[in-house]
Amino acid sequence: MIELVERFLAVPDALSASPIFAIGLTLSAFFAGNWLFARIGKPLWMPPVVLSAVLLSAVIALFSVDYARYQEGALWITVLLGPATxxxxxxxxxxxxxxxxxxxxxxxxxxxxxxxxxxxxxxxxxxxxxxxxxxxxxxxxxxxxxxxxxxxxxxxxxxxxxxxxxxxxxxxxxxxxxxxxxxxxxxxxxxxxxxxxxxxxxxxxxxxxxxxxxxxxxxxxxxxxxxxxxxxxxxxxxxx
Amino acid sequence: MPMLRGFLVLVLFFLFGEALRLVFLIPVSGGVLGMILMTFTLMLRGRVSNALASASQGLISVLVLLIMPGVVGVFFMASQFSGQWLAVAAALLVGTFLSVLSTLLLMQGLVRLSARGRAND
Known part of the structure; x- marks a missing residue:
């Protein structure tokens, strides 16, 4: 039983080691930001990108996600900026x-x-x-x-x-x-x-x-x- | 499948741009060189394939997602810029106001001028 709890507690750390964690986190914040933007009546002074970035930063800070590790995983997303240009x-x-x-x-x-x-x-x-x-x-x-x-x-x-x-x-x-x-x-x-x-x-x-x-x-x-x-x-x- | 084929074309143009930058020491990113090459190639060819159009639309529509990790960096920046925030804020607010004003006045003046030129012909 204790072993099971220990393995359960080790899950967040193991998952966040994979880039797919950073991708999931970024995508979630992206959709949450867009949803929130529509909910508050699409104000001009608060575009969805700001909302999403604030949400993402808040999650990283609150759950003490390793920021360097997050950026490492997020490279899978930002590297697409080349072909996007x-x-x-x-x-x-x-x-x-x-x-x-x-x-x-x-x-x-x-x-x-x-x-x-x-x-x-x-x-x-x-x-x-x-x-x-x-x-x-x-x-x-x-x-x-x-x-x-x-x-x-x-x-x-x-x-x-x-x-x-x-x-x-x-x-x-x-x-x-x-x-x-x-x-x-x-x-x-x-x-x-x-x-x-x-x-x-x-x-x-x-x-x-x-x-x-x-x-x-x-x-x-x-x-x-x-x-x-x-x-x-x-x-x-x-x-x- | 077609979208992936279009994506491959974009990736190849990007890699070609990067190669040009490295060989000729051009002070512009490989993506920009790839974009310029892409525009000229399409002008020569005279049309865009569906595969390329759908791949580019897909990427451009998620541009915000691609820049998000970079934006998040703002909140985790070390305090190495403390004491310069006022300069940064003034540059962004006043600078942008002036540049928007300049653009609108320039463009409006020139459009009127060229319309008058055309009327006199």
Missing amino acids: VALGIPLYQQIHHIRAMWVPIVVTLPLAATLAAVYAVVIAWAMGATPEVLASLAPKSVTAPIAIGITEQLGGSVPLMMGGLLITGVVATLFVDVLAKWLPVEDERILGFALGLNGHAIGTARAFEISHTAGAFASLGMGLTGVFTALILPVVFHL
Whole structure:
């Protein structure tokens, strides 16, 4: 009987040694976050990714799951970001006719706005005394996660800090586009979508698809182009 | 099966991108190089196979799941950045406000300008 209890108590430790435990935990938090998001009325300021991450962190902390071991197992998930980045090339190709129809404003705005998105953040943080590692983590804040991870590693920043910045940027960019669209005002859905994707990456793009399909297409375009442009330019400029 | 075949194409493009990065010391991640190669290959080919389209849709729709372990890292970060939180918060909030404003104004101005240019033709 005592042996049975001992074996029972050893189960959590044995299970958490396998990567499938980290996968199960992440998937559970993903679905729980999405469920909770729908339950609280899909608020703009609290996207499902934040809810899921908070839930997952809470479970890890509460049940004292070995964090290093969790990340080791979760590698089975994050390693898919590589092919997922390649996959972004497909919508980019599918929207090539949108680029052709509006190519002058896009080609002029993109390099300027994508550069400004990084420069504003880096200059503000630098003026307030942030270290080079923090600056390197903030620079790709408007770039979609799989590309931003690559950029941060190249620049020598901290990936967790960059991910936090990315998340906050996505949420506040979505809020600011909504507010400024009314205030300026800007009514063209193509412009709103492009601004959402350019500044707010995947979170902004998700919001744009709620406005309209056209806005969503332009957001994917803005997100993809900002990713490519920043990935090509930032590592070169940052080292100067 | 078709979706797996599409996934294999994505993996091969990624590996090819990584190989290019390592050989030519390109300061861009292998995934980004693979994405650029993918876009140009499709432009040359002129169409996307169903297998590739369904594999890419599948991966893009779970993008949030893929970045979750990284986001969780924020809560377990060592306090090595303490004392810099104000700078980080200001950079994110003020910086994003300014960049959204710049994008909207730039884009709107240019769209009006090109519309006027077209009307004058």
